[in-house]
Ligand SMILES: [Fe+2]
């Protein structure tokens with residue numbers, strides 16, 4: 001399988017599980033293509049053509065033409081220069097590794113991270129928060145993320161990959177969409193008497209079991225084991241990065257009782273407690289691993305040569321179906 005085939009398949013999977021829905025994504029891409037055709041001058045020079053077909057600004061090939069073979073891959077939640085060197089070292093020792101699949105965005109995928117955040121508007125709409133409210137609240141937070149990432153040293157990993165001749169691709173929201181769907185289906189759609197029962201259900205999932213045994217289990221950060229859950233949603237699994245803290249009040253008004261999250265800031269926990277929303281913080285690395293695993297399982301169905309070297313927080317668990 002070539003790198004661009006791998007990535008196109010990944011994008012298709014991301015769309016299938018996206019809270020925005022396939023139809024609205026197609027509409028968005030069509031509008032973008034029309035806009036692209038009309039651009040002139042500087043606007044045309046700086047336009048990112050990827051936007052006309054790929055609805056995930058935080059997912060892209062960060063090194064390579066796309067024509068490279070991409071079957072034997074190093075997979076990590078974060079792959080930075082140390083892991084690139086590790087990959088190169090393993091190659092030196094005779095291991096055949098074609099390239100790297102990275103979860104957390106690097107390079108241009110990181111530069112454009114805030115542009116995926118409107119996914120959160122659709123995500124919140126699915127739990128009953130009006131789109132105008134979510135959009136209004138999200139606006140400032142997107143500006144903050146944009147300004148803070150803008151000052152980062154964005155292209156160091158991309159450069160390391162270039163120098164070491166390592167084709168590399170970032171798949172962030174694509175796999176986060178998949179784990180969001182998985183948690184919604186396997187955890188949220190069931191009935192529980194209390195948060196303790198939800199914790200137990202999460203701790204049956206192999207990725208969480210492995211992390212739990214290493215001292216990094218799912219934990220309750222707002223509420224207690226005997227608290228009643230109310231309506232349960234996995235709203236903090238996809239959407240680029242944490243939304244604004246004001247989302248908790250909006251969610252409480254919409255009737256949300258308990259939230260599953262990958263990570264929550266102290267400010268978020270404080271705000272959730274204020275509005276009596278419970279939060280179960282599932283292990284971040286286990287959650288990201290689960291999403292990446294679901295994507296790799298689908299890719300394996302079309303590429304039996306797929307071979308994975310897990311690094312940097314990623315643990316490989318294979319599933320036939322879910
Ligand atoms: Fe993630």
Ligand SMILES: [Fe+2]
Nearest residue numbers: 104262284288
């Ligand atoms: Fe993550």
